[in-house]
Amino acid sequence: MNGDRVLVRSQPSVEIGEIGIFIVDGEQYVKIYRGSYLESLNPQYNDIEVSERSFCRGKVIGVLDPEWIAE
Numbered sequence: 001m002n003g004d005r006v007l008v009r010s011q012p013s014v015e016i017g018e019i020g021i022f023i024v025d026g027e028q029y030v031k032i033y034r035g036s037y038l039e040s041l042n043p044q045y046n047d048i049e050v051s052e053r054s055f056c057r058g059k060v061i062g063v064l065d066p067e068w069i070a071e
Contacts, residue, residue: 001042005069006030007062012055019060025053030060 006021014020014033022029022038031038031048033056038048048054 005064005066006060007064008058009061010058014056014059021057021060022048023055023057024048024051028057 008021016033016035019030019032019041022031022033024038029038029048031040033039034047036050038050038054040047
């Protein structure tokens with residue numbers, strides 16, 4: 001969800017159905033990889049088609065609980 005802090009394993013790709021960090025046209029997204037498109041986790045946002053301008057930065061391996069973060 002917007003504002004979540006996620007743990008990411010740096011890797012060049014993810015498997016279909018996994019959540020990753022993707023760069024598309026210079027913008028960064030957290031999406032589910034579906035092969036030909038990136039599925040939005042938030043229904044308020046559209047899915048994004050995968051193109052030659054899209055690439056994976058890593059796999060999301062967890063979401064930090066806000067209580068774990070010291071201010």
